[in-house]
Amino acid sequence: MPRNRPLVVVGDTLLDTDVEGQAHRLAPDAPAPVLDVAEEHNRPGGAGLAATLAGAFPPDAAAGGSEAGPEIVLVTALGQSRSDQTVRDLLTPRVRLLELPLRGSVPVKTRLCADGRPLLRVDRGGGTVGPVTDEVRAALAGAHTVLVSDYGRGVAARLRAELAVLAGHTQVVWDPHPRGEPPVPGARLVTPNAGEAMALCSGDHPDANGDGLHGHGWRGAVLASEWRSAAVAVTLGRRGAVLARPGDEAPLYFPPLQEVDGDPCGAGDCFAATAARALADGALPEEATHEAVRQSGAFVAAGGVRNPALWGGVPAAPSAPPVTKTDDARALAASVRARGGTVVATGGCFDLLHAGHVGMLQNARRTGDCLIVCLNSDVSVRRLKGEGRPITPEADRISVLAGLDCVDAIAVFDENTPERLLRELRPHVWVKGGDYGTERLPEASTLEEWGGRVLLLPYLDGRSTTALARRAAGHHGAARPSGLEQSS
Known part of the structure; x- marks a missing residue:
């Protein structure tokens, strides 16, 4: 200011x-x-x-x-x-x-x-x-x-x-x-x-x-x-x-x-x-x-x-203990929850990570004490998006997400939606990009089982994996990928 x-x-x-x-x-x-x-x-x-x-x-x-x-x-x-x-x-x-x-x-x-x-x-x-x-x-x-x-x-x-x-x-x-x-x-x-x-x-x-x-x-x-x-x-x-x-x-x-x-x-x-x-x-x-x-x-x-x-001067609120990046998302969620912190999770394909993704992930991390990304596996992405997807294989998507300071852990799931994984993690907050609008997310009912809540955060306008892929395909005269995707 x-x-x-x-x-x-x-x-x-x-x-x-x-x-x-x-x-x-x-x-x-x-x-x-x-x-x-x-x-x-x-x-x-x-x-x-x-x-x-x-x-x-x-x-x-x-x-x-x-x-x-x-x-x-x-x-x-x-x-x-x-x-x-x-x-x-x-x-x-x-x-x-x-x-x-x-x-x-x-x-x-x-x-x-x-x-x-x-x-x-x-x-x-x-x-x-x-x-x-x-x-x-x-x-x-x-x-x-x-x-x-x-x-x-x-x-x-x-x-x-x-x-x-x-x-x-x-x-x-x-x-x-x-x-x-x-x-x-x-x-x-x-x-x-x-x-x-x-x-x-x-x-x-x-x-x-x-x-x-x-x-x-x-x-x-x-x-x-x-x-x-x-x-x-x-x-x-x-x-x-x-x-x-x-x-x-x-x-x-x-x-x-x-x-x-x-x-x-x-x-x-x-x-x-x-x-x-x-x-x-x-x-x-x-x-x-x-x-x-x-x-x-x-x-x-x-x-x-x-x-x-x-x-x-007002005494500053005690800072939450620092979270160390880990490969064990389930252990991280249990640890943060045990000390009274807020577990935040989000999910998606994150194929061709773009500025909209990064902004959403940064804002999601600020709402709690750790951020766990539930990542669609290659099999799951292909089933949802069709042949030719994912553009970026699972191992590379994990590596890129792990490189972000705002991401504390990543857990991969094979289903279309991560309800089973969420029941293991039991996050307090489930974050998705605001392009979903007012429709009820399929994960909402699962979160309600333990009192969790859904939070929609906006994406940057005009940035989506599908839009980027189509522009790239059009530039090179290649076939355009199918499916609409701004959320992942």
């Missing part, structure tokens, strides 16, 4: 206060615990926390991150109370702050915590957001990516007209709230949590009232259609997230990298901030969601908003 194009965070900032202490006795006049206060901490919440997190990630935490990272601009509403000044003092060293006037005071959320566990929350404050300034309009017009952190307090509603125009040509990530307004049409990614998605989703479905992955994925697809957004990532807390597109019958599940116990306060802001930063650095929504699941899990594991190191 060009350094002069900032990531702009828009939304309602809160002042979060944690009053920490111990509670070992009840009050004599009521059955209520007595908190012996030891210390008190203030921090920005809501959009203020999201902006802080977006600017605090190390440059390589988001996929393809630029060396210096983008400038973070926060557009929010602040008043003139002591609480508002506390928020300014907390934010000014970390982000460029652009204020809308607030008639009233910033909302203050105070948590009373005993031994790190919340006992009670007290909310106070709030106000009416004033008019949009020219400085804010200019910042939005110059943004590369915009994250809307909507807490239903009026900032997103005040800027809705500007955001609606912006979504037509700028990446917009929207973190919604049931009390707020729906995302503007054209948002690149919307990030409700499971409870918010259930509250916001209209309609009825057999899985809609449950908490299964199919139900969450269905709600994500319905909301993506209703909101006319490119994709919806429904966050599931310690269970990860599901990513769905409008009308999607096969939403993609992103399991967590590790089991995490800890205070989840701020994890949703971390997820949205990570996804926005990753998209700003050129990631696909699938890559951004994968990175957001990883980083928000690490955020909670490191102590979340209570982590003292947070305000000096």
